[in-house]
Amino acid sequence: LELESALHKALERGEIVLHYQPKIDVRAARMVGAEALMRWKRGDKLVPPGDFIPLAEETGLIVPLSEWALKEAARQAKVWQLNFGFSDSIAVNLPSRMFERSDLVEHIHQCVSAYGVPHRAIQLEITENNLMKDLQNVIPALHRLNEVGVEISIDDFGTGYSSLAYLTTLPISEVKIDRTFVRDLGITPQSSAVVTAIIALARAMGLRVIAEGVETLRQMDVLHRLGCSLMQGFLFSKPLPPEEIEQWLAQTV
Ligand code: G
Ligand code: G
Ligand code: NA
Ligand code: MN
Numbered sequence: 001l002e003l004e005s006a007l008h009k010a011l012e013r014g015e016i017v018l019h020y021q022p023k024i025d026v027r028a029a030r031m032v033g034a035e036a037l038m039r040w041k042r043g044d045k046l047v048p049p050g051d052f053i054p055l056a057e058e059t060g061l062i063v064p065l066s067e068w069a070l071k072e073a074a075r076q077a078k079v080w081q082l083n084f085g086f087s088d089s090i091a092v093n094l095p096s097r098m099f100e101r102s103d104l105v106e107h108i109h110q111c112v113s114a115y116g117v118p119h120r121a122i123q124l125e126i127t128e129n130n131l132m133k134d135l136q137n138v139i140p141a142l143h144r145l146n147e148v149g150v151e152i153s154i155d156d157f158g159t160g161y162s163s164l165a166y167l168t169t170l171p172i173s174e175v176k177i178d179r180t181f182v183r184d185l186g187i188t189p190q191s192s193a194v195v196t197a198i199i200a201l202a203r204a205m206g207l208r209v210i211a212e213g214v215e216t217l218r219q220m221d222v223l224h225r226l227g228c229s230l231m232q233g234f235l236f237s238k239p240l241p242p243e244e245i246e247q248w249l250a251q252t253v
Contacts, residue, residue: 004059006042007052011061011068015041018072019239020090022248023210026220027229031248033088033123035232036073037239038065062095069093071111073122076242078115084249089123091153096130099137105144119149125176126152128160139170146171153210158198168205175202177228179213185222192222199227 010016020034040047056062073090080086098104112119124145131138131154142152153174154167158181177198184191195211202209211223214233223231237248 003052003055004061007040007055007059007061010040010042011064016065016068017041017241018069018076019241020076020245021232021239022237022245023091023230023232024236025230026224030251031088032230033091034245035091035093035125035239036069036076037093038069057095057097060097062097063101066092066094066098067107070108070122071114074111074115074117077117077121079242080249081117081121084246086249089121089151091123091125093155094124094126094130096126096134096138099126099134099141104141105148105150108145108150109148120151123151123153123174125155127155128157128162131170132160132162142171155212158194164201172207174208174210176232177209177211179233182211182213182219182223182233183215185219192226195223195228196226203227 017039018036019039020036022031023033023035024030025032038049038053040049040052053062056065069092073092077086077090101107108119108122112121126138145152151173152171153176154162154172155176156178157175159178175198177195181191181194181198185195186192199209208230209228210230210232211219211228212232214220214223214231214235216235219233220231220235223229237245
């Protein structure tokens with residue numbers, strides 16, 4: 001309960017911040033975007049999202065937190081555009097709660113308009129399980145987002161139970177191979193079988209594919225050989241505060 005009221009105040013006190021992890025195109029050797037990840041600056045501690053996102057989901061605080069994250073990502077995209085010519089997108093993780101809101105698309109529109117960035121400056125990551133959990137609300141929202149140019153990436157892909165036939169009907173742009181498959185690449189044959197299948201599926205559906213949780217050169221090599229050149233993970237960079245990610249942005253242009 002103490003944590004709950006502290007989290008409640010955290011947002012208005014400016015204690016919630018976004019860190020950014022670069023998405024890398026290994027073939028082009030450049031950063032092609034970044035994923036925004038929330039942290040809570042509580043005193044001199046930096047609380048990881050695993051310690052407060054579940055509570056935020058339970059209490060509904062995830063809604064104002066996510067609304068703030070969308071706005072903050074749009075602001076950051078504008079700053080990077082002005083300082084570094086950044087024209088890629090910042091990915092924001094969106095929980096299924098946000099899709100229950102009829103004004104989600106309007107809220108995103110207001111965020112990008114407020115800072116004068118194009119809608120494609122914001123990308124949304126939704127986990128495969130969240131996607132399938134609330135199709136009734138998610139599907140119309142995905143179509144409206146697609147119409148205005150906000151791309152959707154399916155997070156933790158391969159861990160859920162989505163019907164592949166069904167997925168082909170959704171306006172999505174990217175699938176993100178879950179880190180559990182990446183972790184075992186080069187170790188278990190099953191993992192490379194799954195990754196090979198996901199890459200083939202993505203290609204057949206005309207989707208980009210990105211691998212998350214890339215930690216070793218070996219994983220990078222296997223992924224590259226299998227035809228996946230977009231990657232994210234500690235091998236390249238951990239999630240960084242905005243000041244520290246500027247070295248990546250400076251290399252991009
Ligand atoms: O950054 P870290 O690896 O600790 O993140 C842990 C989990 O918290 C990840 O699954 C990530 O998707 C989730 N997470 C991080 N930031 C956000 C956010 O802004 N919104 C939501 N809904 N989840 C987030
Ligand atoms: O899928 P999700 O949004 O939960 O992923 C984001 C989380 O993954 C963040 O908490 C981030 O810190 C973590 N992460 C990023 N890169 C790596 C990595 O290479 N290995 C592991 N184990 N975790 C990573
Ligand atoms: Na994510
Ligand atoms: Mn993920």
